[in-house]
Amino acid sequence: MECCDISHQIDIPSGSQKIVLAGNPNVGKSIFFNKFTGIYVAVSNYPGTTLDISSGMFNPENKDNDYVVLDTPGVYGVSSFNDEEAVARDVILAADAVVNIVDAVHLERDLFLTQQIIDMGIPVIVALNMMDEAERNGLKIDIDELSSELGVPVITTTAIKGEGLEEVKNSVDKSKVGNTIFNSDFLKEELDSLAEKINSRAEALLIMEGDPNVAEKNNRQALPHREKIYKKRRHRINNIIDSVISENGENSSLGSKIGHLMLKPLTGIPMLLATLYLLYELVGVFVAQTVVGITEETFFLEIYEPFIRGIVTPIIPIESFFGQLFVGEFGLFTMTVTYTFGLLLPLVAGFYFFLAILEDSGYMPRIAALVDRLLTSIGLNGRAIIPMLLGFGCVTMATITTRLLGSKRERIIATFLLGLAIPCSAQLGVIAGLIAPLGFEYFAIYVLTIFVVYVLAGTILNKVLPGKSTDLLIDIPPLRMPRLSNVLQKTYMKSKSFIKEAGPIFAIGALIITVMQETGMLTAIQNSLIPLTVGWLQLPKETATVFIMGIIRRDFGAAGLNSLSLTAIQTTVSLVVITLFVPCIAAMMTMFRERNWKEALFIWFGSWFTAFGVGGILAYLL
Amino acid sequence: MTLAEVQKGQKFIISDISDDNIRVQALRFGISEDAGLFCEEKIPGGPVIIKRQYQEIAIGRNLAKNIKVELSQ
Numbered sequence: 003m004e005c006c007d008i009s010h011q012i013d014i015p016s017g018s019q020k021i022v023l024a025g026n027p028n029v030g031k032s033i034f035f036n037k038f039t040g041i042y043v044a045v046s047n048y049p050g051t052t053l054d055i056s057s058g059m060f061n062p063e064n065k066d067n068d069y070v071v072l073d074t075p076g077v078y079g080v081s082s083f084n085d086e087e088a089v090a091r092d093v094i095l096a097a098d099a100v101v102n103i104v105d106a107v108h109l110e111r112d113l114f115l116t117q118q119i120i121d122m123g124i125p126v127i128v129a130l131n132m133m134d135e136a137e138r139n140g141l142k143i144d145i146d147e148l149s150s151e152l153g154v155p156v157i158t159t160t161a162i163k164g165e166g167l168e169e170v171k172n173s174v175d176k177s178k179v180g181n182t183i184f185n186s187d188f189l190k191e192e193l194d195s196l197a198e199k200i201n202s203r204a205e206a207l208l209i210m211e212g213d214p215n216v217a218e219k220n221n222r223q224a225l226p227h228r229e230k231i232y233k234k235r236r237h238r239i240n241n242i243i244d245s246v247i248s249e250n251g252e253n254s255s256l257g258s259k260i261g262h263l264m265l266k267p268l269t270g271i272p273m274l275l276a277t278l279y280l281l282y283e284l285v286g287v288f289v290a291q292t293v294v295g296i297t298e299e300t301f302f303l304e305i306y307e308p309f310i311r312g313i314v315t316p317i318i319p320i321e322s323f324f325g326q327l328f329v330g331e332f333g334l335f336t337m338t339v340t341y342t343f344g345l346l347l348p349l350v351a352g353f354y355f356f357l358a359i360l361e362d363s364g365y366m367p368r369i370a371a372l373v374d375r376l377l378t379s380i381g382l383n384g385r386a387i388i389p390m391l392l393g394f395g396c397v398t399m400a401t402i403t404t405r406l407l408g409s410k411r412e413r414i415i416a417t418f419l420l421g422l423a424i425p426c427s428a429q430l431g432v433i434a435g436l437i438a439p440l441g442f443e444y445f446a447i448y449v450l451t452i453f454v455v456y457v458l459a460g461t462i463l464n465k466v467l468p469g470k471s472t473d474l475l476i477d478i479p480p481l482r483m484p485r486l487s488n489v490l491q492k493t494y495m496k497s498k499s500f501i502k503e504a505g506p507i508f509a510i511g512a513l514i515i516t517v518m519q520e521t522g523m524l525t526a527i528q529n530s531l532i533p534l535t536v537g538w539l540q541l542p543k544e545t546a547t548v549f550i551m552g553i554i555r556r557d558f559g560a561a562g563l564n565s566l567s568l569t570a571i572q573t574t575v576s577l578v579v580i581t582l583f584v585p586c587i588a589a590m591m592t593m594f595r596e597r598n599w600k601e602a603l604f605i606w607f608g609s610w611f612t613a614f615g616v617g618g619i620l621a622y623l624l
Numbered sequence: 625m626t627l628a629e630v631q632k633g634q635k636f637i638i639s640d641i642s643d644d645n646i647r648v649q650a651l652r653f654g655i656s657e658d659a660g661l662f663c664e665e666k667i668p669g670g671p672v673i674i675k676r677q678y679q680e681i682a683i684g685r686n687l688a689k690n691i692k693v694e695l696s697q
């Protein structure tokens with residue numbers, strides 16, 4: 003990402019004032035943004051999920067100035083520990099004024115960012131939000147004292163009730179450069195002279211705090227004062243808090259009690275299992291069967307596909323290459339559209355909806371803490387639960403979210419495991435349908451095999467990959483009732499961006515498959531697999547076709563087994579191989595894009611090798 | 625002793641965090657060397673949940689092993 007200049011990313015009319023909304027995660031920035039602009043953006047509760055920069059025009063009452071308001075991802079400070087921070091940093095650096103949203107209940111945490119922005123020399127106005135929660139907790143804050151200590155205006159708000167939003171909106175021009183921690187005894191001369199040299203006080207501060215990107219942009223060496231400055235700032239904030247908070251209630255709300263129970267394994271694990279069961283009922287049963295039955299079968303297969311074929315075939319004969327390409331078995335206007343919108347979109351939206359509830363309620367970070375131990379043994383940490391859960395929806399979508407993991411090695415492990423051992427929802431239904439009639443014994447063998455492969459692969463990768471995975475260090479936010487409008491907005495935004503990112507990949511995948519089929523390559527590959535399937539896996543030779551079909555769409559592969567007459571053992575072996583063998587072509591391409599080609603090839607061949615290896619061993623054992 | 629050895633319900637202060645980045649991130653969360661903290665929960669083999677006022681933070685076990693603490697009282 004290009005550092006420190008957001009003008010390439012967003013179109014901002016020249017001459018307009020840039021008002022930036024900044025704050026820690028989950029403090030209500032997006033509600034302010036919606037109020038200021040009337041434009042919908044994602045509103046979330048899991049630390050740092052508004053990764054796109056949202057911007058909008060905004061005109062406070064009686065002001066002639068043109069203002070542009072920008073939302074930022076929630077961050078605990080301005081630096082570059084992760085993508086969110088880099089994005090927030092660049093937007094804040096571009097600000098003419100910052101509206102800093104502060105959670106009144108978490109002043110110690112939130113004021114660090116406030117003080118840092120003040121130290122950057124940017125005019126600030128503080129919106130002290132969540133006043134309802136502060137009152138409920140019996141917290142007494144001296145607002146005038148806080149304002150005079152910080153040297154900037156402070157306005158109290160309760161964003162969910164709309165209280166104070168209007169006042170903040172009409173006070174943006176009252177923002178002030180506050181009181182900094184720098185003085186003649188503390189680095190002031192150094193900061194001032196650097197600010198003068200590079201002509202930016204804000205960037206000078208970040209260079210003093212050792213930010214490598216900002217230093218590089220200014221052709222300077224990052225300076226080693228970060229810890230000294232942070233300590234001083236922390237000390238200053240603790241002093242401010244001592245003087246503004248007069249009464250500290252006890253937090254014994256129902257929410258905090260439930261939140262605690264979610265973290266204790268004895269109660270937390272049953273609650274997590276119940277949640278997963280709900281997820282299964284919602285997505286696995288309701289969406290996958292009822293909704294997809296209507297969207298895919300009734301609408302796309304029975305109405306849409308015949309309609310589009312009817313339009314195209316008079317112009318381009320279906321037997322021709324282009325006929326096949328557009329409206330053939332794997333056609334761009336037929337299979338790709340049906341698959342993307344009829345099957346995947348409902349499933350993905352269902353998953354995102356559920357995830358948005360987990361995030362908005364504050365449950366997600368608690369789940370991450372609870373499963374952290376399991377995931378550290380395979381080289382991941384608790385945060386990886388998000389891509390792992392999403393994988394059961396769509397591996398392509400989950401692979402994209404591996405971006406949120408803390409190190410490259412974690413992203414490789416997660417991507418590999420997703421491709422290898424997580425059956426996506428498109429496939430799960432067909433697998434369940436095939437294995438259920440065989441009885442519990444075979445079901446157990448299947449689940450156990452996949453689970454063992456998952457754990458072993460993770461453990462081995464964790465051992466052999468160089469470097470070190472990052473540890474869990476997350477904020478556990480208070481539990482809140484998710485708001486339906488936020489949840490729906492977020493589901494909509496994420497589903498839309500999934501279709502935008504994954505749609506073209508599915509299209510290219512379909513294109514490649516059609517070309518391979520028309521050139522006879524598909525048959526050649528199928529034939530070359532026969533020795534492996536017959537000799538090693540002890541399966542009929544037609545299963546080779548099924549495996550290859552699985553690359554096109556994971557559910558095709560599994561469904562193809564229906565037409566073969568296999569013994570119980572053969573069915574189990576093929577299902578294991580299909581699950582392990584085939585990330586669909588879209589997932590394979592996403593891996594290629596998210597990782598580099600070397601790692602992608604390693605992941606593809608690694609999972610093929612594992613699939614046939616495990617399948618063969620299983621066939622031999624059973 | 626280290627944070628990993630603190631028992632649930634104990635009060636303590638942090639005396640040393642060896643990793644530079646973690647130390648700095650902790651400072652931002654409000655955890656400085658003199659801050660009084662409380663062990664809210666210990667997930668067996670997993671993260672330690674520490675609390676200061678209304679702020680709760682989950683710290684992975686491996687990380688907790690590298691954080692030195694002193695019990696208060």
Ligand SMILES: Nc1nc2c(ncn2[C@@H]2O[C@H](COP(=O)(O)OP(=O)(O)OP(=O)(O)O)[C@@H](O)[C@H]2O)c(=O)[nH]1
Nearest residue numbers: 027028029030031032033045046052076132160161
């Ligand atoms: N009780 C209460 N809840 C609030 C208030 N303001 C916001 N919330 C809730 O806080 C949660 C987070 O709000 P968002 O607007 O998504 O916060 P954000 O700062 O944009 O979050 P990120 O973009 O994820 O950093 C939502 O569940 C809101 O309903 C408030 O004044 N009182």
Ligand SMILES: [Mg+2]
Nearest residue numbers: 031032045052
């Ligand atoms: Mg937001």
